[in-house]
Amino acid sequence: MIRCKPLLGTFIEIRIEDQSPPLKALDEAFLAIEQVQYLMGFHNPDSELSHINLRSHLEPIRIHTWTVEVLTIAKEVYLQSQGIFNCGIGHHLAEAGLLPRHFNLKDCSFGGIEDLQFIEPTLVKSSLPLCLDLGGIAKGYAVDKAVEVLIANGIQAGSVNAGGDMRVFGNHLQDIQIRNPSKPHELIQIGSMKVGAIATSSLYFANRNTNSKSFMVNPLNQEHIEFSESYSVVASRCVYADALTKVVSISGNTYHPCLEFFSAQAISIPATLSL
């Protein structure tokens, strides 16, 4: 059985290979993804993420354990990548019209994920105003949560794919295709996976006007970056795979030391690849 719903700004596909799976497994997996969207969506002004962005420099904010986990991973990847990964770039995307503006951006000098501190395990405060965008890693995390729910429901094999961030599980190899960055409607078989996650970063679907900016911002110099290749990262969990695609595509280094730390591998497909 395979089902698809629009969530997290993209299409979430959940596939179960079991012959007669409990139907509630799929419903619960989609609910887990909805919960991530509800907690960590930038677009929703009432999400915990929006509360952090609006008020964490003024007062401590109590957050859900899932938000705790994503922020902790965001800090971990920030440290390991020496700042190449930093989700504190939401204001650049909002200024470029790529994310909604929930408050006046002009009067603020924003900090990054490093300025967010845990006072208690589920209580955070920031020393500077923040405009965090968890977009990619929250999507990866949602994929992981959905897979956990499926496995907890006794599902033997399947996959969850959130607009290209995906994780597979089960006891046989599943083929993995990615889009050819120069012709995105063509697919390249890049390998096969039994258990694991893969995320891809590329700008070919950015669907941009000629004047608009790329949604990829280098946190070190705060500039929007452009690239034509695609970068995929294979890791055990999708949340790491997604975060590490930023490290690889911003640094342009598919052997970045950070990959080894997280037991991940990167693959770059050049835009000039001819098929």
Added chain:
Amino acid sequence: MNWKPNPLLIIGLAAITAPIVAHAKIYVSVEQAQKILIPNKSLVKNPIIITDELQDKMRSASSIRHPFQGDRIWRAADGSWFIVDEVVGKHEMITYAVSLNSSGAVTGIEILEYVESYGYEVAEANWRKQFVGKTAADPIKLNQDIQNIGGATLSCKHLTDGVKRVAVLYEIALKNQALSLKAK
């Protein structure tokens, strides 16, 4: 983690692997979507004639030009609605179902079919024909061959526009019908 990279790709010989062209997927049938979105309730087909005026209002509210078909609307005894619609974008065609509760709030969205393409194929009627009458129980070859596609995010913005026009449909056509049924 258990990952086997394609050896051809590693040694730079991807050129000899034929490209697989993306991609069409059929997820669930209308009947399955009804059971998912409005479980344990019987639905009665409730087609609506879409006047030019209604079509115009739906178009201006959603910026979707593709006409809405009024023959894919169902109603449950408790006043909830089940509507099937399509959005045709430059790069994709999506058939989806929306459920509304008796006060018109969206209670769920399910994708039935997703056909990705680059415009010209969708417009081509013959190309489209290969999917007509296919259901999830009758998987087309593409569905079996292409399962796990990675890559950059495809936005679901078009679909959001589609759901907007369904909301307009409710406000203009379905809401009044519900009221007049109550009055009887």
